[in-house]
Amino acid sequence: MSEPVVELQGVTVTQEERAVLERVSFGLEKSEFVYLVGRTGSGKSSLLKTLYADLPLQVGAGTVAGFDLERLPPGKVPYLRRRLGIVFQDFQLLSDRTVGENLLFVLNATGWRGKARKQQRVQEVLMQVGLSGVGGRMPHRLSGGEQQRVVIARALLNEPTLLLADEPTGNLDPEVADGIMALFAEINHAGTAILMATHNFQLLEKYPHRVLTCQDGALLDSGSR
Template sequence: MSETVIELRDATIMQEQQAVLQGVSFSLEKSAFVYLVGRTGSGKSSLLKTLYADLPLLVGSGTVAGFSLSKLPTSKVPYLRRRLGIVFQDFQLLSDRTVAENLMFVLNATGWNNKARKQQRISDVLSQVGLSGAANRMPHRLSGGEQQRVVIARAMLNEPALLLADEPTGNLDPDVSDSIMQLFAEINNAGTAILMATHNFQLLEKYPHRVLTCKDGALLDSARYQ
């Protein structure tokens, strides 16, 4: 049996005390690669925020990486997030620190304390994303595609069970987007589940996977219609 990394049952996704999605039920196995699509305002980002406990789950039940969302005390949220990798569209790198210092910041914040192990992990993830030579460069010296690779490296530091990506190719040109998609495929093939919100339907055609669609307050699952 493949490990389930997301399980939502009859969940209501809230944003600013308004229900944006209702009756949400789906599960993701550890080997899954799934797209999340829908118009702006349809609930994609709110669903992702609920999965990483930035928004509370007040109606229905849900587990993510073994943590129950409906019973999750604030003190446990950092432990959930250590099991996740989160990739944003706008990078959110610390501009006054090198690539390695950006990654070291995350390792320090998530409880790593062996200096040699930290340096080895930074080397490993930069190699994984094809940026072995970029450790001492500043973010503003990198292209958009390279910055996104650093963000993915940062997300992979704690060997997450699940990668949540919110429009990760939104600011990138098509060739760079292709290279990022190929990197995601490698990460997925190595055993990390990926849930990726996107507006780019060309990616869905070029790299077909299961699709979850936010539409009219509901979540439609392509797996139910195959």
Template sequence: MIENVIELHDATIMQEQQAVLQGVTFTLEKSAFAYLVGRTGSGKSSLLKTLYADLPLQSGTGSVAGFPLSRLSASKVPYLRRRLGIVFQDFQLLSDRSVAENLMFVLNATGWKGKAKKQQRISDVLTQVGLNGTANRMPHRLSGGEQQRVVIARAMLNEPVLLLADEPTGNLDPDVSDSIMQLFGEINNSGTAILMATHNFQLIEKYPHRVLTCKDGELLDSTKQR
């Protein structure tokens, strides 16, 4: 069993040939929740992209969901991503397809078989995020908060061990942000680890967890500064 869903040791995080973070060492345990904070350009998104293998790990060692990042072949990247859920700030839903079709697209792309099984999974994740009855609606007919819930449902389809969220409340008003945080809390309590990049310090105060801060080329860890 994987005890740590993320392990990085002395890692250098690159962004367009520039090292944005150096000497990055941290682990995230199964079922843990941590925030990732820092100014724009401090390396948050690059760190997340390294974790889901969109950017290569140039130096140091690391593994995510049991996959070694430094020697991960391109053919293995889809298998890593099946163990992850990824939530973006800009929803990236397919605008010409219904909610159910958006989710079906991911199930087909990740190799699910059996129509009934796929439909059941779609129903399960929509129930999980509180969106019963929206399967046949088009994304533009949903509010911003509902669209973000569809994105979270999409991220949960493959029962990930780790959810990576990049500013998931960035485009939402405070009440909706609250409801998304409560949903993340439920997902986390059911056993999925979460690493969430955010600028919203009010949310961090209201829902306190470990904080990893990108600052001056380093990653600072709130659990190590006490």
């Protein structure tokens, strides 16, 4: 068996000095697709922030993409995040530069070298998300679904072992959301594990996977027996 992409044991997830989830224990295998559900304020986003080290792990043990969250010095956080892809609901694209420049910004920030190599990687990820012709366009000239595809392309730049998606279809109409889910399925089948927070229970019925539920300060796992 390969090492899990995520493994938490007895973790307390803390937001602003307050425990929002306690005794959290679960694993996520390579190439697994798991939903994260729960009411607003139940701890979904806080759990995701703990996984990408935006919130420190103070109680319990956890590893993500081979990094020990308990013993992760601030200087190593960027190295963890290079192993992850993070997709936000509100896109967070830089509005003053083109799609291609948004992607190049990430490659420059994560230490890529060589102009031709960077341009090639930008074209590869845009093709992967079905947007090979939009590199020269400004984000505001794209539809919401296209902007979300750019965000996914950005998350794929460093070939992550794990994609963390926080309500990625929350601002999209159902037809566009279906396209995003089909894209996630392709990414997942290619070997990237996905943990996706969502409020959309229709997606869970249409594309069934294991479900983690944040409820009353605990994390319930549909995969546990």
